[in-house]
Structures are given as C-alpha cells and as structure tokens.
Amino acid sequence: MTTPRTSPLAVRMHDISKSFGPVRANRNASLEVAVGEIHALVGENGAGKSTLMRILGGLLNADSGIMDVNGRDVTGWSTPDAIAAGVGVVHQHFMLVPTLTVAENLVLGKEPTRGGQFDNRRAIADVKRLGEETGLVIDGTRLISDLSVGEAQRVEILKTLYRGAKILVLDEPTAVLSPPEVKDLAQVLRRVRDGGGTVIIITHRLDEVMDLSENITVMRAGETVARFRTRDTNPAEIAQAMVGRHVRLTTREFAIVTETTPSLQRSAESHTAAADALIVRDLVVASSRKPHEVDTVSFTIHPGEIFGIAGVEGNGQTELIEAIAGLRHATTGYVGIGNRDVTAASPRERADLGLSHIPEDRQRRGLILDYSIADNLILGMQHRFTRRGALDAHAITEYARAQIAAFDIRPPDPLLPARALSGGNQQKVVVAREMGGGRDYSVLLASQPTRGVDVGAIEFIHSQLIAAREAGKAILLVSAELNEVLSLSDRVAVMTGGRFVVVMPAADATEELLGEYMTGARAAA
C-alpha cells in the first residue's frame, strides 16, 4: 500500500469518510499524490472517486479525516480556499455557462476590471496568452454553446490554469472525447506535469491509466483498496483490484467480448438470406439547432445482426435513434419494422410491433428515478400488469423479482427507488426492462448501453447483447466507445454531420481507421 517516493507530497488525504444520508460514499479513503506526477484514481462507478475529489476541491466537506495540500493542513476548506491554494478541478459535467463566451467563463469569479467596469478585452487577451503558453488555443469571443465537447474541455482546463492551479484534478476527462482529442489531452497533461504541475485524473479506461500515469490509486466501495506504481503493474491486476474479483480481460477492456463472439463470417453469410427486421430509408430528422441533424440516412438490419454506429457524439446519432424510437418526428424518409411502415407510429405502437429501446440517458429517458425498481421494470408494459383495471402489485413485484435475479440488479429489493442505485445497476434496470422476459421484441435500439457503467456491468451488458443477437434479434448499437462498437458489431457505420460517411464489415475495421473517418482525415469511400 505504500509507494516509494522521491518528491514531496502535493496532496495527502487520510482516513476520509463522507456519507450522504445512508449512503457511505467514502469510508476511510486515503490518497497520496506526489508533486509533479500524473496520478490515476480508478474504480468502478460509485466507488467514491468523485466524492473524494469534490472534497479535495472544497465542494464538499468530509465527515471525518484529514487533508494536507503541499504540507499544509487544509481539512474542511471551501472552494475559494482550494482555488487560492492552486487546486483546480475539471468536473465530469462541465462547469461552463453555455450562454457566455469563452473569455467570460475563463475569468468568472476572478474578473479583470478597468475603472470599475468588467474588462472584457483583457479577458479575451488572457485566453490568448494562456492558449499560447499551454497549447490550448481557442478564440475567447466564441460562445460556449458553439464549442465541441473537446473545446469546452480545453476551456475548463484553461480556467483552472487562469486561477493559478498547480494541482489539476480531472474527473473522467476522456469519457466524452474522440480518439484524437484524447491524444491531445494527454499531451496537455504531460506538459502541465513537465511544468511542475501535479495531475490527478479519474478514469475508467485502463489503457489511458497505463499510458499516462506514474502512480495509481484504486478505490472500491468508498475505500482505497490498492496503490500501484504504473510501471510495476498491468491492467488485469488493476481491474481485479477495482472489482474485487478476477475479470476476464486482456490488453483491452473490451477484449472480454471478442472471446465469446462467434465468427463474424458466419453471421455475414447467414444474414443475407433473412428478411430485414429494421429498415430505414432516406431518413431526414431535424433538431432544434438544424433542419438536417440526420441527413438522408439509409440502412437495414437483419435478424441476428448487430449494426454499430460510431462517431463523435452530437453528429446526429441521438436524433436518429429518437426518430426510429418514435420520440422525434422524421421530416422525410421511411422507418419500417419488418414489413410494417412505422414512420408515423407512436412509441407504443412501435413497441407493440417489437421495438425495444435502451435510451442513451438512463436518468432522463430511461428511468423515473423516484419510482421503485419494480415500477421502472414495467414502464411501457404496465397495461399487461393489471387486474380488473387496476395495477396488480403482486404480479409486478413477482415479475420484478425474476428480472432482478436474471439481471443481477443490486441491491435486490424491488421496492427500492431507482435513484438509490449505482449507475451500473440503474442501467441494468433499463436493460432488464427492454431485453427481459416480459418483452417480446425483434429490434433493439441500444444507445450508449454501457456509458458510465463499471467494468463488471459492461461485461454483463455485452454478454446480454450477444445473447440477444444469437437469439435472432436485430440490434442497432450506438456508442461513443469505439472498441465497444468494433468488438460487438457485425457491421459498423461512422456517422459525421448527420450522414454515414462509411459502412463496412466490423472485421475490416480498426479503431484507427474509424477514427480517421470520424475526424474527416479519411473521406467517404
């Protein structure tokens, strides 16, 4: 548990405990980070990493425990204290005001003034100066709402540097980035480190941990369970510490799946014979931002096929899925389930025709957080659980118990509100509802099915998707995780600017190739 160290400690957190009501987010957690290192903080969802970092950043106060920054006891400090001491937190959900400019966001709370007025010109100049110093170049006059996710993240990092951050904390910074953006970020973080800064990075991705960090702290269930020196460990060892048991894992997190995937050639051949389960023709879908968010997209999916869509988020994937699910009106084009035209059908009619949908945002669209697990499990099927016109509580609970067992939802209490579950278990509730025994479906829309979910749950959800494919379901998979799309799909498409720039068999695709299509480095074939 101890790491030999040569440099003084930038951060020492000892015996930190923090509870939210009955939930113990941190239990005697500890963290030691040396000055001038990149330190990875890893753990499953709900392991308490973000809580620990929020305590470090002064956004939360620990119930007990002590915390030193640069040798000074700072236990219980506030956000302004933390900022003043050079601790800068880049949150998982960006803390940027979308209606303000880059420059205004940069200086908010520490604004330059001239003659009592806000000095916008100097704020813009500061963006430029910091950009030149760090390589994070961005135009200070642009509105945050016009930025890509990667650009917004640059602004977040610039914000911390503007406040003189020497200790940079990043909460899952790569979850939202495309592969080239991840590379850029890694470079920036190395530059910060080489300039004498300290970086603490929370991430799920073990390849990044191995690539970037000098030391690793692993958390599980609120506790610090292991510390490694990166060059003395390997992903399998880290993963085992994260989940507390052996996980089948090779160099890539998602290689789990390839082992169990039957040969792609087989599926490619057998599919040509079957009739299409989902047909999308010349589909155009508008969003509030633009009329051609989905711009004339056509594809079909056979029974027993997984069709994957890769692409940086915000390129029309959300609107495409919503139009197929019936949640968003299609401007023109055709959507068919089997031989039935459902272009104008309601979500309920589509569900009755065999459409299942795992929405990308489980908290917003997938669940009603204040409803119990049992009630969430029958959403959309509630009419099948009635007796004499009223909901049949007994039948609902019985059904829920069966699904909870089949999908290993923890804790296994049907009456617990969905809000009380971890992200991974919330997602299992959605998956159980859409793929579980009560659902007779032929087409599954799986949108970001493993987003923000821990390794164990990813493994489980992937095996469910493969089982469904083997059972003859047609699956449309949209994921920001390239290796997930690659390892699960039979065919993949890359979506950019509302169009498919390429569709190819997954067997012919590599992450690098898809990355080139995503960024436009390679044009449509």
Next chain:
Amino acid sequence: MNSFEIITQILRIAAPYLFAAAGGVIAERSGIISLTLEGYMLGGAFAAVVGTFYTGSPTIGVLCGIGGGMVLALIHAISCIRYRADQVIVGIAINLFAIGITRFFLKLLFGSSSNSPRVAGFASGYANPLLWLGLLATPVVAFLLFRTTFGLRVRATGEKPEAAASVGVSVHRVQYTAVVLSGALAALGGVYLALDQHQFTDQMTAGRGFIAVAAVIFGRWSPLRAGAACLLFAAAETAQIHLQGNHVVASQFIEMIPYVLTIVALAGVVGRAIAPSALGRAET
C-alpha cells in the same frame, strides 16, 4: 392632440413599466422568478405616500418607497433562496401580502379603505425627475448586466449556478443582491404612480406589474428589448385611450395587447423566447 403630446403621454404611461421591467430583468437573469413586481410596485407606492405625508417631502417619500420595495423583495429572496420555496407560489403570496398590508395600513393610518389623503408630489410631465429616472432604468440595467463584474456573475448564476459556485462565486449573494435591487427598481414604478396622482388608492397598480412581467418575457430577458416592449405596450394603451368612444375597436382588445404579444413571443413567433436556464430552480 399633436404628436409631441402623444409621445409625452406614451412616456408617462411607460415610466412605471420601465422601472418594473428593468427590475424584473435583473432578478430573472439571476434565476429568481419575478412575478412579484406588482407587489413591489404597490408596496413602493404606499410607502412613498406615507413618507411624503409625514415629512412633506416627496424626495423622502421616494426613499421610503424604495425601502418598502426592498423589504418586500428581501422577504421574497429569503423565502426563495434560503428556504427554497417555490418561486411562483411565493410570488403570488407576496403580491397578495402587498395588497393586504397596504390596505391594512391605509385604514390604520388614514382611516380610509379606498385612498390616502392628498400628498405633495412632483410636477407632472417632463418636469418630473422620476420620469427621467424611469427612462434611465433600462440603459442602467443594461450597463450593469453587460459591463460590470456583478452583471457577469448575475448572468452566470441565472444560467448555471453550479458553474458560478465552482469558481467561488457566491450564488446566494448574487441572487439576494439582484432581487433586492429589483425590489428597489420596481418600487420606483409604484412611487411614480402614487406621486403622479398625489395619493395612494387601494390596489392602484392595477396589474401594471404583470404588464412589466410580460415585457420581460416579450423582451426575452434582454433589458433593451424589455424596455422596448414597455414602450410598445404604453403606445398601445395610449392608442386605446384615444380610440375610446369612437367604437372602432373595443377597448378590451387593446388591453389584451401586452398579453397576446407575450403569448405570441412565448410561442416562438418572434425568435425563440429562451428563459435563463436556471430560472425558478432552487439551488443549494
């Protein structure tokens, strides 16, 4: 009536709206719903008359009016910010409270249930300094919002309070300041009415605060556009006064104009009306 007189009349009608709408913009941009403008105006009008009555000085009356609006605004702010009460419900309560308390003190101090005795006031028309202050309210609030540090913080707070808090901005302090300032501004609208008529009458604001709320929404939370909306509504009212009697258009239709325009604006006909994202959301 020549066009100069018509313009004068429009400005006189617009002044209370301009005060209240300027206050509404600043409070709503900080994330606090301003249904309370009507109550602030009424409270301000009454406090101004009381102050003027006992001192004989309309200037002291103005200060009392401002104070009255600020007290009501503070009650509103404490309920919404500290106790995180529902802002719409608190807003309605403040308006009813303003009606009740002014009526109560009207009876207690002046022994009347309808109106106060006549008090001193300002000269009418362009000689009234409050008219000029009213015309200044819009540009002053625009300056405050877009050219000062406080304004930047107000806009950040109303849009994404967690982002403001994450960089050490005290969201609560910003909101308290904005709401109390809006109370002072809206109260001046009521003060203008009372001192223009040299007395307080029961419920004398007669829905003008709600017209100001409509102007804020129709102006899409921009001080300049809200000010323009106030002038537009005042022009419609002026037209109504002049059309009265000739039965070309029923006056009820003219009176509907502010509300119809607001609904039209909210329906997205004149560009999309996008409220500050965190408007009405109780924050920690």
